[in-house]
Amino acid sequence: MSAPAPAPELTREQDYLAAAREALARMREQTLSLKVQAHDPISAEHLARTLHLRAASLQDDPSTTLFFGRIDTDSDERWYIGRRHVADSAGDPLVIDWRAGMSTAFYRASHAEPMGVVLRRRFGLDHGAITAYEDEHLQDRAEHEVRSQILAEEIERPRVGPMRDIVATIQPEQDEIVRAGADQTICVQGAPGTGKTAVGLHRAAWLLYAFRDRLARSGVLVIGPNRAFLEHIGAVLPALGEVAVGHTTIEELVASVPVRGLDSTETAVLKGDARLAEVLRYAVWSAVQRATEPLVVPRGVRKWRVPAYEVNEILDELKARGVRYDAARQMLPQRLAHAVLLQMEGAGDSPDDRVQDQVARSAVMKKYVSALWPALDAKAVLFSLLSDPDVLAQHSRDILTEDERRILLWDSPARSKGTVRWSRADTVLLDELGDHISRTPSLGHVVLDEAQDLSPMQLRAVGRRCSTGAATVLGDIAQGTTPWATDSWESSLHHLGKPGSHVEVLDRGFRVPASVIEYAAQLLPHMAPGLGAPVSVRDNRGRLDLLAVGAGDLLTRTADVVAGELLQPGSIGIIAPDDLVTEVSKTLRRNEIEHGVLGQDHGDIDHQVDVVPATVAKGLEFDRVVVVEPAAIAAAEPDQRTGLRRLYVVLTRAVSALTVVHAQPLPAELAARG
Incomplete structure (x- = not known):
């Protein structure tokens, strides 16, 4: 029996989509046919790159549709809303980019505030084809919000692979964040499943659309917690036509030396303390010496002297200008040469700027300046601080206690510079030192995800990258799992250099079902008192299964559960204690279950099933999640609060179903539902 023919209205929409695809193909062909003509090689290279990026943004993806919605206005206009702008051969729009101003009404219009919209239509889609539609008549008083x-x-649509864009499902409160101005730093406190990561990425895409010229020059950067997370989100911006946004981790951002050392938790926390910035500042600027001898510059048969007190006045003036160490150091020869020039003029000479430059570049001047204002290397400065108790005491007096200085000092101070085993916390200190010496270039915008886990010094490192731009700060205080995790967004924004920025709270869960949210939220009073529990707004409550097994059956029963989940479409994440990941993977292989291991390979890009170390799970999501031995996941952390927070993260990665497999008793905070 053949399938029934679609209704005439549905057929018209399908035909419209086909016409839009043809128009997009024509736009791309026109771009590819353009010839690069420029007067010089640099301009030609820039133009060629621009055309390449333009062609890439016009690449059609047959697995998605060009538009997902439509609005009809009370001024008899009709706009189709999609991922990119598509025009016909006359230049008239067939599809409006979701970022355009007129698209705002699609996301925010309601019966209470229709914003001039008479009808909003959403399209049901399957593999890039329109299969259904759904209408809302926003100005019909008899019709209620449905x-x-x-x-x-x-x-709730199952997925395998990286995160998808959410342009078809952006909610009004999310859209307000996405479209906030380019100069506005926004902090989003978002519970699991509220879409804060997607909101941050879509904000980057919107900013590049609305402020293209400005941000294309200055750059946009996304900073995530780890490489697995970046691979998970890496397809979102290219799918929206933005292929020039950088992605990095905080470790990669500040990487300047190989990391071979490991700090104790106590040492790492102290190195992340904001007070270290002041210690490092003193260490840099104390390198400037006081003049005890005059500057003597021979010129012809005469010698010109700048007395020491005058040199010191120049030094003090340069130090007070608020510029970086190296910038002031480069000014010093010219300032001293100008003092010599004034003496020449007072003696009746008529020197010009060339004479001042010659004096400033003279060997005598270079030697004198080097003695007073030596060139600095960040690694040498930090080596001296951490290896010499006298140097550390000198620069941290009234800032650190004696016990804190003992914690910072290396156990083996006699190590040579060539054998230093720098730690991750050291790289952040080196980055801070580098900025005291020479200013770090600023980007136009930074999207910082999982920001609650960054130390004050790490936040300062990020802040330097957006000192003249703005930031979108994303996180959840309840998910802080580092020893230095913040309890206050106000404090974090201060360290970022954006004090007073707006904090927006997202607490409506669209991704995590109610049964999972309610189960995980039992942990909140014990590890984040006062923080409200997220509320799932989905009709489908999802599935929650708690499976107690014998100690010897943990791995085999886990494999059985995964095998059962494979009968349904969608991604599956198996989140286990880090030290169990290898055994879980071996068990899956013995059961012939193909899978990836996140943190070791490109798991979620290549596999339906991923084994995820608990410490890597943050920011990820899967249709169905199997959590192995939650008590062990919590116990692996240094303290109870951090352990419960880690467990909260792990339990809230599921979009549709969560299965907890455990041989050990569940943590007491969850036992009531066990």
Whole structure:
């Protein structure tokens, strides 16, 4: 029996989509046919790159549709809303970019505030084809707000591979964050499943659309907690036509030396303390010496003298200008040469700027300046601080206690510079020192995810990268799992250099189902008192299964559960204590279950099933999650609060179903539901 023919209205929408695809193909062909003509090689290279990026942004993806919605306005206009702008041969728009101003009404219009929209239509989609539509008549007083079934199905649609964009499902409160101004730093406190990461990425895409010229020059950077996370989100911006945004981790951001050392928790916490910035500042600027001898510059048969007190006045003036160490150091020869020039003029000579430059570049001047204002290397400065108790005491007096100085000092201070085993915390200190010596270039915008886990010194490192731009700060205080995790966004924004920035709270969970949220939220009073529990707004409560097994059956029963989950479409994440990951992987292989291991390979890009170390799970999501031995996951952390926070992160990675497999008793905070 053949399938019934689609309704005429549905056929018209399908035909419109086909016409839009043809138009997009024509736009791309026109771009590819353009010839690069420029007067010089640099301009030609720039133009060629621009055309390449333009062609890449016009590449059609047959697995997605060009538009996902439509609005009809009370001024008889009709706009189709999609991932990119598509125009017909006359230049008239067939599809409006979701970032355009007129698209705002699609996301924010309601019966209470229709924003001029008469009808909003959402399209049901399957592999790039329109299969259904759903209408809302926003100015019909007899019609009430009804939750969109198409919207719910899109949110819950199974997926395999990296995170997808959410342009079809952006909610009004999310859209307000996405479209905030380019000069505005926004901090988003978002519970699991509220879409804060997607909001941050879509904000980057919107900013590049609305402020293209400005941000294309200055750059946009996304900073995530680890490489697995970046691989998970890496396809979102290219899918939205933005292929020039950088992605990095905080460790990669400050990497200047190989990391071979490991600090104790106590040492790492202290090195992340904001007071270290002041210690490092003193260490840099104390290198400037006081003049005890005059500057003597021979010129012809005469010698010109700048007395020591005058030199010191120049030194003090340069130090007070607020510029970086090296910038002031480069000014010093010219300032001293100008003092010599004034003496020449007072003696009746008529020197010009060339004479001042010659004096400033003279061998005598270079030697004198080097003695007073020596060139500095960040590694040498930090080596001296951490290896010499007298140097550390000199620069940390009234800042650190004696016990804190003991914690910072290396156990083997006699190590030579060539054998230093720098730690991760040291690289952040080196980055801070580098900025005291020479200013770090600023980007136009930085998106910082999982920001609650960054130390004050790490936040300062990020802040330097957006000192003249703005930032989108994303995180959840309840998910802080580092020893230095913040309890206050106000404090974090201060260290970032953006004090007073707006903090937006997202607490409506679109991704995590109610059964999972309610189960994990039992932990909140014990590890984040006062923080409100997220509320799932989905009709489908999802599935929660708690499976107690014998100690010898933990791995085999886990494999059985995964085998059962494979009968349904969608991604599966098996989150286990880090020290169990290898055994879980071996058990899956013995059961012929193909999988990836995140943190070791490109897991979620290549596999339906991923084994995820608990410490790597943050920021990831899977259709169905199997959590192995939650008590061991919590116990692996240095203290109870951090352990419960780690467990909270792990338990909230599921979009549809969560299965907890455990041989040990569940933590007491979860036992009530066990």
